[in-house]
Amino acid sequence: MALTTYVEAIRQGIWEEMEKDERVFVLGEDVGIYGGAFKVTAGMLERFGEWRIVDTPISESGIVGAAIGAALMGMRPVAEMQFADFISCAFDQITNFAAKCRYRWGAGVPIVVRGPSGGGVHGGPFHSQNPEMYYVHTPGLKVVCPSTAYDAKGLIKAAIRDPDPVIYFEHKFLYRRVKEELPSDDFVVPIGKAAIRRAGTDITVVTYGAMVYIALEAAKELEKEGIDLEVIDLRSLLPFDKEAVLDSVRKTNKVILLHEDTRIGGFAGELAAVISEEAFEYLDGPIRRITAPDTPVPYSPPLEEFFLPKVSDVVRVARELYAY
Amino acid sequence: MSLRTILAQYMARKTGATRGKDGNMHMGDLSKNLIAFVSMLGDNVPVAAGIGLSMKMRGQDRVALCFFGDGATSRGDWHEGINMASVWKVPVVFICNNNQYAYSTPLERQMAVENVADRAEAYGLPGEIVDGNDILAVWDCATRAIERARAGHGPTLIECKTFRMTGHSAHDDAGYVPPELFAFWEERDPINRFERFLTERGLITQPGIDDLQRRINHEIDEAIQIAEKDPFPEPEDCMKDVYYEGPNS
Numbered sequence: 001m002a003l004t005t006y007v008e009a010i011r012q013g014i015w016e017e018m019e020k021d022e023r024v025f026v027l028g029e030d031v032g033i034y035g036g037a038f039k040v041t042a043g044m045l046e047r048f049g050e051w052r053i054v055d056t057p058i059s060e061s062g063i064v065g066a067a068i069g070a071a072l073m074g075m076r077p078v079a080e081m082q083f084a085d086f087i088s089c090a091f092d093q094i095t096n097f098a099a100k101c102r103y104r105w106g107a108g109v110p111i112v113v114r115g116p117s118g119g120g121v122h123g124g125p126f127h128s129q130n131p132e133m134y135y136v137h138t139p140g141l142k143v144v145c146p147s148t149a150y151d152a153k154g155l156i157k158a159a160i161r162d163p164d165p166v167i168y169f170e171h172k173f174l175y176r177r178v179k180e181e182l183p184s185d186d187f188v189v190p191i192g193k194a195a196i197r198r199a200g201t202d203i204t205v206v207t208y209g210a211m212v213y214i215a216l217e218a219a220k221e222l223e224k225e226g227i228d229l230e231v232i233d234l235r236s237l238l239p240f241d242k243e244a245v246l247d248s249v250r251k252t253n254k255v256i257l258l259h260e261d262t263r264i265g266g267f268a269g270e271l272a273a274v275i276s277e278e279a280f281e282y283l284d285g286p287i288r289r290i291t292a293p294d295t296p297v298p299y300s301p302p303l304e305e306f307f308l309p310k311v312s313d314v315v316r317v318a319r320e321l322y323a324y
Numbered sequence: 325m326s327l328r329t330i331l332a333q334y335m336a337r338k339t340g341a342t343r344g345k346d347g348n349m350h351m352g353d354l355s356k357n358l359i360a361f362v363s364m365l366g367d368n369v370p371v372a373a374g375i376g377l378s379m380k381m382r383g384q385d386r387v388a389l390c391f392f393g394d395g396a397t398s399r400g401d402w403h404e405g406i407n408m409a410s411v412w413k414v415p416v417v418f419i420c421n422n423n424q425y426a427y428s429t430p431l432e433r434q435m436a437v438e439n440v441a442d443r444a445e446a447y448g449l450p451g452e453i454v455d456g457n458d459i460l461a462v463w464d465c466a467t468r469a470i471e472r473a474r475a476g477h478g479p480t481l482i483e484c485k486t487f488r489m490t491g492h493s494a495h496d497d498a499g500y501v502p503p504e505l506f507a508f509w510e511e512r513d514p515i516n517r518f519e520r521f522l523t524e525r526g527l528i529t530q531p532g533i534d535d536l537q538r539r540i541n542h543e544i545d546e547a548i549q550i551a552e553k554d555p556f557p558e559p560e561d562c563m564k565d566v567y568y569e570g571p572n573s
Binding site for chain 2: 025027051052054056057059061062063064065066067068069070071072073074075077092093096097100101102103104105106107108139140142162163164
C-alpha cells in the first residue's frame, strides 16, 4: 500500500469532508488554480469549483472574518493562512470575534483556520514562526498541532466537524518528510487527546509538532546508554491531555518539556505549572525545558540551526536529569 | 428583539440578549438573523462579506445589511471586507451612519476624502449618499441597493449623512462639539420631520401622534420595570458556553 505524506493527508482530510458535507468549503490566498503555496488544495478547484475553493484577496483578517460570517450562516469554512506567520493579521477576528461569539450570544463559529508553521526550512522571521500560544491563551478556541500523517488527517477532519473555532497548525518541515500508510476508512483523531509515541520508564518528554521526531531520535541514542525515554506527543494544545501528561510523570518521575516555540510564555511554562501543582510529590528532579531561545526565527542556516532545539540538547538534558 | 431583552441586556440581567455576558448594543440572535458585532469597529464588514458569500454559494434569495459608523471606515478590516465583497459581488448592503464624530474625533480628522461614499470608487462598488435624517429617502436608497444585490449585481455602500446628538456615551458631554452644529441638526431631527410629513398629508393627526407617543412611553416604562426586576446571572454562569456544551445549552 502506498505511503501518504503529511501534506497529502491534510489534503485528503479536507477533500473527504468536502465530498461528504456540502457546507464545507475552503477560502484563502492562491488556494484555487495554484492549489495553495504548499499544494494542500491541489486539484480541489477542478473538483469542487470556484465557489467552494475560493481564492481571496491578500486579506488575512478579511479571510477569517468572511469565514466567521459563513459559519454563522451554517457553513463549515476552512480558511487557509498561506503561512501561519500571517495569522497575526487575523488576530482580532480570531480572538475577538470567532472565540467569543458562543460565550456572548450563543452563536457557534465552526471555522478552521489552518496554516503551515515552524522552522527548519530557512524561511526566515516571517515564514517560520510557531504562533500557537497567542491562541492557546484565548478561551473559546481550540488549537491543534499534528506531527504524523495519520494525525494530520484525523485532526483536520475533527477540526472541520468541531462546533467551535479550531486553529490548526501544520508543520511545514514535516509536509513531505513524514509519511505512513493510512487506513482507507473514515477516521478522526479526537481533539484534546495525546499520543504516547514511545513508552519508557526513566524520563518523560512532553512535546508536539516537529519536535516529536527530535525526541524520538534522542530516545534512540539514549537507549544505547540505558536511559529510557517516554515520548508524549500532545497533538492538541487547547484543550490538552492533562491526564496523559500527569500519568506519565507519575510513572517516570522526571520530565523534559520540549518545544520549537520560544521560551517565555511557551507551552512548557503551562505544563510545568500543572505538573508542579498536580504531581509535585512524584517528581524526583527539576522540571526541565528545552525550547527555542527568545529571538525571532533567523534566516541564515547557522543561525537557524542554533535557534532550533536539537537532538543533542535533549540528549544532554536527559543525561543531566537521569543523573540527578 | 423585544424591548425587555434589549433593556435587560443593558442592565446586565440574565434575561438580556447575552445573558449578562456582554453589555450595551453588543447583541445578536441567529433565530432573527441578527449578528452581534464586537467593539472592534469594522470587524463586522468582512463578516458580512462572508455572510453574503454563503448566500451566493447556496444560491439563496437573501441579502445581508451591514451597519457601521464613519469611524469604522478607517479600520483595515473595513477596507478588506468591502474589497472582498465587491470582488465576489456578494449580496450585501453596507450602510454607514455618518454622524460626523467618532467619539471626539470629527470627520476631517478621520479621513481626507469628503464623503465616506467616495471610498467606494476604490473598490469598484457604487457609493450612494443619502440624507440620513430623511426616513423615506433612506428607505428608497436602501430598497434600490437591496434590489441590486438580489439581482446579482453585488454590494452597495450607502452613506447616511446624519449627526450624533449626544456624546459618545453617557459619560461624554460632547463639549467638543460646536453648539451651533447641534442647533442645525436639531431642526433636521428625522422623527420630527417624518411627523411633519405625515401630518401635512393628513396621514396622522396631532392627537394621533400624542396617543402613539403615550403608548410608546408606556411600553418602554413597562419594559424597564420588568427588566429591573429580572435576575442577574448566577456567578457560576461565568464558566458556561465557552465551548459547545450540547444541543440544549
